Amino acid sequence: MDQHPVPRQITTFEFKLIGFLTIKQFIYLLIFVVLAFIIYSVFPIPILNIFFAIITAGIGAAFAFLPINDRPLDVWIKNLARRLISPTQYKFKKHNLPPNFLKDIPNQADPTQVATHVDSRQKLNNYLNKGQATGDTKKQSISNLIQTAVLGPTAKKEEKSSPASSTPHKPFFTGVIKNHKEMPIYGVLIYVKPDEKGEPLRILKTNVNGIFATFNPLPVGDYFFEIKDPQGRHFFDTMKIKVENSNPNPLQFLSKELI
Known part of the structure; x- marks a missing residue:
């Protein structure tokens, strides 16, 4: 059976650009070594200045070379501070505005709906006028048939003098x-x-x-x-x-x- 590598934390991976150190490790060592030297130089008591300088340098080395569960020490400290500061209780507060039909303010009409309504009413009027004209034409044709039946063949000859075109009206x-x-x-x-x-x-x-x-x-x-x-x-x-x-x-x- 093939051996597979154990999964590791890769989100905090950094390239080693300064010797065997990454940029973050180099900065931590530089800052804390400088602080340790300042403490050693400024502190007046000989033994304590060495002790505090060693502790300061050790803290810098821990930040640089001591990961816990594949995570650097500074990440753990930031997560701890964030958890200590963040609240432990949350309250829900609704900020949504009530709909217009629950208010006393009258709803404003949509301009597009008004224009559509006006267009529909205009088309309806045109259709009704067209239907009325068609009805008048039908009544006229019925009256012509009655006159033809009463007057006889003479009226038929007069009608033949002005024949109507039987071809259908083509659209424009x-x-x-x-x-x-x-x-x-x-x-x-x-x-x-x-x-x-x-x-x-x-x-x-x-x-x-x-x-x-x-x-x-x-x-x-x-x-x-x-x-x-x-x-x-x-x-x-x-x-x-x-x-x-x-x-x-x-x-x-x-x-x-x-x-």
Whole structure:
């Protein structure tokens, strides 16, 4: 069986730079030898000055060459002093502030929540107005059918004189929003602005497939696309994109959240 060395304390290991002494050992010996010489020279009693000088030099030698459990003597003295000075009892004192709902101070509304609420209300009004216009169109088509049934083939000929185009209305531009895993994101709001600090000209929202579109044309020019996730899970950069009269290629935006 192979013999392994016994584990030793290596955190206090120092290189021997001055002969067989480390820098710390050399400093301890130098200081205490100088103190021993001063005591020997200054103390008036001949025997006692030798005794105290030997004790002082021995203390320096103990600090330099007498480790206990692989730890120097100065470490033991520092730990002892720290334990004697440190308190033996500790008291818990809570410094946490109480939450706002336990105070009488009214909560201040978050500006982002207020802006989201205003945007949602504006989109709801636009949707209701659009639905009302669609309802009026349906009522008009029903009245036209009734008039056609009453007037007969003469009215049909008059209607044929101004036929409506049967081709579906194509979107002005479309786009798709995805995360860093190329998965579509639902419910993301897209603000189309003429400049970064201007009012949005279009407010769009992605469907379950992450696609958004607008059917109302915009003048040719550069527009800023500011994308926001109402849930705050995805983050996007504001992009400056040039819009033409015809935009056959869909726009694509990727989120930049941390992976």
